[in-house]
Amino acid sequence: MITPVSQMSLEGLIELYCQLGAQQDLAERRGEIAKFNRLVDRVTEIENELGRRPGDQRTVLLKLYGHAVMQVRLNAAKGTMKVAPAEARKQLELIAESKWYPQAADAGMYLYVIDGKFDKPRR
Amino acid sequence: MSARDALWRDRHRVRWLRPDASRWIKPDATAFLRPGVAVASVFPTMEAKYNSNQPRVPAGSSEGGQWTIGGEGGDIAFDPPGFDLSTLLDFDKVIEGLSDLSSDLSSIFDFLAGEDSGDSGDFTFVAGDEPDVSVSDNAAPPVQLISDANGSGNEDKPPNIPEDKPERRKDRMQVVKDAANWLARNAGRMTIAADIFQGAVNQAEWLKGYTDAIRTYRDEPKNLEDLQRRVELPSDAGYQNHHIVEKSSARASNISRDLIDSPDNLARIPTLKHYEITSLYMRKSIPGPDGAEISLRQYLQDKDFETRRLFGLETMRKVGVLK
Numbered sequence: 286m287i288t289p290v291s292q293m294s295l296e297g298l299i300e301l302y303c304q305l306g307a308q309q310d311l312a313e314r315r316g317e318i319a320k321f322n323r324l325v326d327r328v329t330e331i332e333n334e335l336g337r338r339p340g341d342q343r344t345v346l347l348k349l350y351g352h353a354v355m356q357v358r359l360n361a362a363k364g365t366m367k368v369a370p371a372e373a374r375k376q377l378e379l380i381a382e383s384k385w386y387p388q389a390a391d392a393g394m395y396l397y398v399i400d401g402k403f404d405k406p407r408r
Numbered sequence: 409m410s411a412r413d414a415l416w417r418d419r420h421r422v423r424w425l426r427p428d429a430s431r432w433i434k435p436d437a438t439a440f441l442r443p444g445v446a447v448a449s450v451f452p453t454m455e456a457k458y459n460s461n462q463p464r465v466p467a468g469s470s471e472g473g474q475w476t477i478g479g480e481g482g483d484i485a486f487d488p489p490g491f492d493l494s495t496l497l498d499f500d501k502v503i504e505g506l507s508d509l510s511s512d513l514s515s516i517f518d519f520l521a522g523e524d525s526g527d528s529g530d531f532t533f534v535a536g537d538e539p540d541v542s543v544s545d546n547a548a549p550p551v552q553l554i555s556d557a558n559g560s561g562n563e564d565k566p567p568n569i570p571e572d573k574p575e576r577r578k579d580r581m582q583v584v585k586d587a588a589n590w591l592a593r594n595a596g597r598m599t600i601a602a603d604i605f606q607g608a609v610n611q612a613e614w615l616k617g618y619t620d621a622i623r624t625y626r627d628e629p630k631n632l633e634d635l636q637r638r639v640e641l642p643s644d645a646g647y648q649n650h651h652i653v654e655k656s657s658a659r660a661s662n663i664s665r666d667l668i669d670s671p672d673n674l675a676r677i678p679t680l681k682h683y684e685i686t687s688l689y690m691r692k693s694i695p696g697p698d699g700a701e702i703s704l705r706q707y708l709q710d711k712d713f714e715t716r717r718l719f720g721l722e723t724m725r726k727v728g729v730l731k
Contacts, residue, residue, distance in 0.1 A: 315579070318687060325693075363695075384728065385593070386728075390684065390727045391691070393726035394726055398695065
């Protein structure tokens with residue numbers, strides 16, 4: 286049985302967040318895009334739950350900038366865009382320049398979209 | 409280390425090393441040794457040079473008088489005595505990593521349902537859904553850890569190359585992609601390890617059909633004219649023709665076929681980069697209008713041809729095929 290995120294401790298949420306990122310990494314490498322996308326929704330669910338907690342707990346994701354799995358770093362950078370935009374942008378730039386694919390390309394396109402002459406992000 | 413571990417390690421050491429691995433040792437290889445390590449203990453051939461005591465093939469044969477490494481009888485097969493890669497790479501750690509990987513793989517992959525449709529189209533995508541990994545299983549997937557170069561303190565371990573061809577397409581895809589990515593990350597900075605790993609890739613019979621794709625993944629970015637000029641050439645192993653504006657989604661949006669099929673919309677790029685771009689279009693990875701992430705394909709579905717082309721060129725830059 287999976288515990289709803291609203292009932293999970295902060296530590297539990299962070300651990301789950303990292304596990305989901307690692308599973309995304311594997312899914313992408315195996316070409317399981319549908320699974321990857323479902324995992325994105327679960328990652329977003331945790332970010333939303335952190336945002337609902339007192340003081341907007343998404344700031345705890347900042348410590349994941351140094352995580353050993355690049356997908357977790359990427360998720361954390363995107364997940365902190367609202368609460369620490371300067372740090373998040375710096376992290377996305379680092380990932381984009383890292384040549385660690387596919388996350389480098391993801392980070393690059395994310396920045397391209399939010400900086401572009403196209404639709405602006407509203408997250 | 410138990411005797412069983414040692415046997416396992418030795419088996420993999422043989423598996424990972426070509427018998428003639430010394431041929432891939434670069435002249436600057438000693439720069440990678442730990443301080444204090446005797447060069448001869450790791451690279452006996454580099455220190456050998458002239459040695460008056462080195463045995464020669466006895467007179468009386470066609471090779472009489474030539475230097476030999478083996479004993480009497482002129483065994484000219486090179487079997488480097490004391491070639492100890494562990495001094496160079498901490499091979500035990502690499503092997504331990506592979507062992508962990510294997511066990512993780514088996515536990516993680518057990519939940520996967522469904523089989524492949526065959527050998528064709530490895531670089532296509534799994535359209536059908538499979539059961540999600542239950543997070544409560546608490547099993548850590550075999551992840552690629554970020555290496556020292558990125559400041560994490562982890563090793564960028566070479567991925568496992570199974571001796572036998574994995575039955576499922578997704579497993580083959582993972583091996584091929586991991587190998588290509590690892591070589592791309594390490595070919596420049598870990599020359600010896602990369603050369604040896606390349607040797608292991610070349611040794612795996614089942615990977616023969618993928619070596620061109622693995623090789624071309626390391627191509628340097630080129631300008632658009634070069635990539636488009638190649639489209640006119642005969643097909644080339646390791647490359648595929650790529651539509652800069654995605655063909656199927658553009659057709660679904662009623663964009664003119666003349667534009668979609670125009671030579672100006674085509675570029676020949678490395679196969680695995682083609683895969684990466686397609687994956688990038690399909691994965692939820694950019695911010696959507698309501699805050700949730702959406703795929704690039706979703707983002708572009710109501711955009712005109714020119715906007716799609718701008719994005720198409722940008723994705724080519726982001727994956728490193730276009731200057």
